[in-house]
Amino acid sequence: MIVLLATIGMWVAVVVLTVYTARHYFFTLNRLFGKHRQPYVDIVAGEWPTVAVFVPAHNESAVIRDSLDALLATDYPRDRLVIVPVDDRSSDNTRAILMEYATREPLRIRPHLRDGGQPGKAAALREAMELYQADVFLVFDADYIPGPRLLRQLAAPFFDPEVGAVMGRVVPLNVGSSLLTRLLDLERAGGYQVDQQARMNLGLVPQYGGTVGGVRRSALRQVGGWRVDSLAEDTDITYRLLLAGWEVVYQNRSECYEEVPETWPVRIRQIQRWARGHNQVLSTYLGRLIRNPMRLPQRQVIDGVLLLGVFVVPLVLIMGWVCAITLFFTGSRPQWGPMAVLAVSAFNTVGNFAAFFQVAAASRLDGSRERIRVLPFMLLGFLVSTFAVARASSSRSSWMKQKDVSWDKTERYRGGNGNGGSNGERNGPTAEAKV
């Protein structure tokens, strides 16, 4: 009985991992050789929509100046842009900095200061956005440094009336700080340069990542606004827009720098938060997505389901290992026959390699040739991610709506040591390379 269960479990794991492997490989080939779908990148003139840029902040004094300076330096028409830093109960100097900028640029910078209500990024955004009537709401985390043309690039897709949300590319700024930042740079490259762009090319489901992107106000209102009980309000809004028939688009050309975690404990907390939030979305929308009431194309449904399952894969992987160990001890291996040995060997040699292929291809496309040499060290990153995500995914909180969502701290490193900045930044696709 144990042998039978272990055999079934192991082959389930092999099948699941093979599906994700094929997906990695297919996406990479599409990104390398497929026709690039970047339909909005050439829009440089037009009757630009009114844009409100929201910058949620909680103790961000170390980084928020750079972000506001960069936003003020963008070339978006001044009369159509308002920047709304949303301070949620900061206890450091953040609020004073925001007031200083508001005094200097009263027409363009309008801080929204919160001292009560539910804490957290989603709640802060929900409250602030209800006060503005701009056509498009863009969101940047406080450590992000947008380039001069980024706002136009992100606003351009909204000329298309079917587009409900847009996502730009996140590029790590502090790449050389540690081995971890180098590994995260590779993961980010794989997640955006290949994964997101391939989804865009194929008309699948690019993911809105909660920052360096935005939503159409009317679409947001139609689907009920931000959910304040979700740990992954970005993934949540992606699926609600998808299920309501809106298109989410990815702009690979619209790059913005961010800080990635420089220490492993911060990274572990970050990826566990992503996993819990993502799994909440999985439990909420999987059934509806499969029932497909909006008659979405099958390819979008399949991709949507696979995307939802990304953070369950580490659990499946560990289950597969446990089953393999069980089978090893029970001596079942010889009974599989040469073909089974060949199949498992083939998977181990070719299958497991797909994630490395995706990351290497992305870095090569990025022109980051020499950075690929740290590729073998990604094993360590995968190991940490697998166990951290598996732990998060097996927790009860991972599958239930949160009663109390609060700011989850992500340390900032600019200006010296990591200090207590925060945001709920969550760049889902970056976790893809882990699978």
Added chain:
Amino acid sequence: MATRSTPPGVDAAFTDATRRGSTGDTLRKLGVQGGRIAPHRSMIGLRASPALLLDLLVLPSIMLVSVFVLLDPLMRAWRWIMDALRGPLDLGDAISTTVITLAPSIAVAVPVYQVDAGWPTTAQLAGGWIFTAVLASIGAALRGGFIPVGYLLRALAMMQLAAQVWFTLAGPPFPYSLAVYGSGLLVTGVVILLLAPFLVGATFFVFDFPLHKKLSLGALLLGHLAVLFPLQATVHVWLIKNVSMLAMPMLFLVFGVLLDVFVYVALYGWAMSWRSGRELDAVVRRPPVPSRRLRRVSPNA
């Protein structure tokens, strides 16, 4: 009416491109003075061509045929290596042969150490428990930048713990003999050698590297694995013979095929950093905003 003069290089490059029958796409990328306008990294990609298709089909086929042709000499070389190590490492009196049929008309004679390992003694089991505890303790104690190593050690400890529990509760015989295990490793090695051309083809030959670089990685990988497999099998057999069957599970699950895969990951990571001299070398990612410019922090931060 003033006329703008065209930089001299443009005329030459334009003429040259036109003479070669270049497409509008080529001309569109023609920069000032004949230079090439490199596309942004978000736009760059590769172009499927008959030459690439040829690379994808022919090169792996050549590699595969080479492996098949060299299998017999390779097995003789493995036997020679194992025979040379057998004496000093006390790994039996002779090297025997096991014939493995890979396909209906393809068989390979894999050399095998004729040794066996016993069921772990009480002392060996106790040593195993201590080893497991040390692994777990070090794994749990590692902090900071060593956290991933800590995870690795704890994973190894968990795997060894499973072996400890098994050998404590179960009784002999163990399902695998050391000789069968050793030959299994080498047979898996042969299978990997046969799969390697397809792996390199699918993951490296698709890029725009010149032919000699593609062949170089293929040769490096096959050469490396061909030397690694008998040495890997020898180390496994020696360890298991001296430490008992207690070492077999971890060696098989972690330092077997998984290690072989990471040999390719390492070589692949290196090869992917080579210059191609073509499309993908056109983009060079410059460092982002200099960090010095960003180190302005408010006094109270």
